[in-house]
Amino acid sequence: MDTYRHLNYMRSLSPSKAVFFYKTELSDFVPLSLEDNRIRAPKAGYADAFKNNGDMKNISALDLAYSNPQHIQSCYVPPNIKYLHCRFSLRVEANSLEPYQCEDSDVRQNLANFSFQYKEKGGYKELATRYCKNILSGNWLWRNQRTLGTKITVITSNNNEYVIDDARRVSWEDIGSEKEDKILNALAEEMETALTDPNVFWFAEVQAILETAFCQEIHPSQKLIDPIEGEASKQYATTRCPDGSKAVCFHAEKVGAALQMIDDWWDDNAYQPLRVHEYGVDRGYVVARRHPDNENDFYTLLKSVPDYIDTLENVNNPEAINNNIHYLMAVLCKGGFFSRGKS
Template sequence: MELCTQLSYQGSLRPSKGVFFYEEADGTMKPLPIDQDAIVGQKCSYSEAYQPSGSPKNLQPQDLAFGNPVRRESCYVPPTVDKIVCRFSLRVEANSLSPFVCNSQSVVEVLRGLAAAYQRAGGYEVLARRYCKNLLLGQWLWRNQRNMGLSITVATSVGNEYRIDNVLHLDWHEPGRMTPKKY
C-alpha cells in the first residue's frame, strides 16, 4: 500500500459557546455581565533589547519605553448570588469512522477497517465513557470548578436528564464506581 499525501479527519465533538447565568431570588435567570478593560503591560522580554548572541540591539531608549496594551475580559458574580448556571450544547458525530479527506482509496479502506476493529473491540464505548466522565467531572469549568457544591445536569437530545450533585466529592477514579469520598 502506498501512503497518501492528503489525509484529514473532522473532529467528532462540536461544542457550542458556553453562556453563564445567575439566578435571582425570584428565579429569573440573567446572563453574567462581562467586564472589559485595558491595561498597559510591560515589555519585559530579554529579546526586546538584546540579540540572540547577547549583544545589545541598536535601539533608542524610547524604543523600550513603549507599553504593551492588553485588552482583558472578566466576569464577576454579584455577591448575593447563590447559583450559577453554564449552558452549552455538545454534538457528538461519528467522524472517526472514515477520513474526511484522503487521496488514496486503499488507505481509506485500511482506515475504515481499523475503525471497525476498534468498534468491535469496544473502543468507542471506552471513549464515550471517558468523554462522559470528563463532562461530569467539570474539567471544562477550569478554575470555576473551585466551589463547594458543584452539580452538573446533562440533558440529552432524546429528553433524558442526568444530574450529579456534589461532583467534587465523588471518587471518580475507582473503576466502575462513583462513591462519596471519605474525609
C-alpha cells in the same frame, strides 16, 4: 499507508459555547457580564530590569517603582448571587468510521476496516467513558472548578437525565461512588452508540451550577488579540443574547479541548492525561510528548494501521486493546487535516 496525499476526518464531538449566567426572582437567565478596569500595576517583568543576555539594565530604583498602567477586563459574580450557571450543548456523530476525504481507495479501506474492528471489539466504549468522565467531573470549567459545590446535570436527546450532585468528588483517577459510576457507564453507553451508528442523532445539554463565595472572580475564555489603543489589553470571550446584552462564555474550542483531555496513553507512567493531539503537546512543560523521535506520534503510528487491524482481529477482551490503537482512534474522533502534501 504512505500513499495518500489528502486525508481528513470531520470531528465526532461538536460542543457549543459554554455560557455563564445566573437566576433571579424575575428571570431565569441573566447573563454574566464583564467589567472594564484601569489599574496601576507595579513593574514586575524580567525585561523591566534585565537585558536578554541576563545583564542588568542601567535603571534606578525609582524607575522600577513607577506604576505600569493597564486596561483590562475582569469578571465577578454579582453581590448576593450565590449560584452561578454555566451551560453548553454537545453533538456527537459517527464521523470516525471512515475518512471524510481520501483519494487513495486502499488507504480509505484500511482506515474503514480499522474503525470497524475497533467498534466490533468495544473500543469506542473506552473513548466514550473518557469523554464522559471529563463532562461529569466539570473538567470543562477549567479554573472555575474550585467552588463551594458544583452540580453537573446532563440531559440527553434520549430523554435521560444524569446528575452529579458534587463534581468536586469526581476526578480522572476516581469517578466517586457506586452511584456516580453507574451514571458514568449509562452516559458512556449512549455516547458510544452515537460514535458508532451514523443513523443516530444524539445531543446532550450540559449544565453546571456553581456555588460561589461572595463576589468571586470568574475565568471565561480569554481572547487572543492584537492590542489596539484605547481597548483593554486583556479581553474575555462573550456571546450576544437575543436582547442585545452580552454574556461571558468559554469558546467552543476551549470546551472541546477539555473533553479531549483523555490521552494518558503517551507513557506508562503518565502524570496526567493530555489533550488528544498528533504530537502530544504538553503545554505545562512546553514539550511534545509524542515527538517523532519516540515513534509514538500520530503520523508514525498511522503507518501501522494494517498491522493494528490484524491485532484487533485477535482481541477477545476490550481491555486487551493496544493503547496505540486507542490513541489513533481518539485522534480520528478529534478530526482534522492529516494530508501529506503534494510530494
